[in-house]
Amino acid sequence: MVSVMAEEDVFKALADPTRRRILDELAERGGQTLFEICTRLVTKHGLGLSRQAVSQHLAVLESAGLVHARRQGRYKFHDLDTGPLEHITARWLTPDRPESTP
Template sequence: MDAAFKALADPTRRLLLDRLREQSGQTLRELCERLAMTRQSATQHLDLLVRANLVTVVRRGRERLHYLNPAPIHEIEQRWISEFDRPRLQVISAVKHLAEERAMSVPSVPTYVYVTYVRASAAQVWEALTSADLTARFWGHANVSDWRQGSRWEHVRTDGSGVADVVGRVLAAEPPTRLVITFDDGDDPSVVTFLVEPHQDIVRLTVTHENLADAEALGAVSHGWPAVLANLKSLLETGEVLPQQPWEMAPAKA
C-alpha cells in the first residue's frame, strides 16, 4: 500500500491513470501523444505505477499495452472502507468500470486483467488452479481435467450432482507458469489465461479474460475474479479459505 499511495501522490501519475481510465490498453506512444510528454518521462512514471501494481502491462507482439489494475485500490477499500459498510468511492468505481468498458471495445486485447500477489511457490499456485480438491475449496466448484493441451475441462458442482456449470478446452498448459483455457465450449468462447510469475518467496498471478460476449459478462467476471482469487490467496497463505464465500457479496455501487 505504501507504493500505491506514493504513486498516487504525483499529479502526473494521476493524469496517466485518468487517461487509462478513459481508454485502457494503450501503448507508450499513444499515452505520450495524448499527454504531450516525452517517452523517457512517461516511462519513468509508468514504471512506478507498474511497481505499485496500479498499472499492468500485457505484451502483444512487440507492443506493451498498459491497463489499469483495480487490485491495490480494492485492498485499500477492504482495509479502511468496507469494514464500515460504506460503498466504494465513486472515483474508484469510475476507474475500474470505465477502463473495463473501454477494454471491451477493442477485440484484439484482453477485456479484463487482474493481478494479485501470493505468498507461495509457482508449483503451489499451479496445483491450486488445477487440483479438483483445491478448486472445490476456494472456488465452490471442482475444476476437473487432465490439463493437457486440447483436453476438455469441467467446472463441476460440489453438491454431488456431477453437474458442470462451465466446460471448456485447454488451449495451453505450461506448468507451473502458464495455463490458457476456454470458458464455454461453443463457437466463440471467452478465453482465460493464468500467468504465474515466481519471485523469491512470492508469486505474481495475472488473470486475463478476453473475448467476453457483452457488458453483462464483463460485469460478472469483474465481480467474480477478485473474489475467487482472494479465496485462493487466503487458502495458500493461511491454509483456510475466507470465512464467507466472497462472490456472494453484492457488488458495491457507486
Template structure:
C-alpha cells in the same frame, strides 16, 4: 510481490501518474506512444512514471507483437478504499443516521 500501501500512496501522490491512470481508465490497453500523446512530458518521463505505477501494481503491461500495452489495475486502489476510507465512511454514515432519526423524532 504484493505492493504495500506506502508504494501505492507514493505512486498516487504524483499528479502526472494520476493523469496517466486517468488516461488508462478512459481507454485501457494503450501503448507508450498513445499515453505520451498530448502530454507535456518526454517519452522517458512517461516511461519512468509507468515503471513506478507498475511497481505499485497500479498498472500492468503485456506485449502484443511489437507493442507493449499498458492496463490499469484498480485492485490496489480498492484495497486502500476498503482499508482506509471505508472505516471513516462508516462512522460518518452512522452519525448521519443518528442525526436523521433525532430530527425525525425517532430516537430508538
C-alpha cells in the same frame, strides 16, 4: 495477495499528479502503448513531458500494481488495475480497527 509493503508503493505512486493523469487515461481507454499515452498527455492535458518521463511513471505505476503491461511484438500495451485502490482508504473509513496487538 498484495502485501502491506506494496501499500507504500501505491500511495507513493498516487502522490504524483502526472501519474494520476495516466491512470485517468488508462481508465478512459485501456490497452494503450507508451507513445499513445505520451501523445494524449501532451495534446489533451497540455503537459510538457518527454517519452522517458512517461516511461518512468509507468514503471512506478506498474511496480505499485496499478498498471499491468503485456508485450506483443514491438508494442507494449498497458492496462489499469484498480485492485490496489479498493482497500487503501478503508483503513481509516471503517469504524473497526485494522491492526490489533497480538
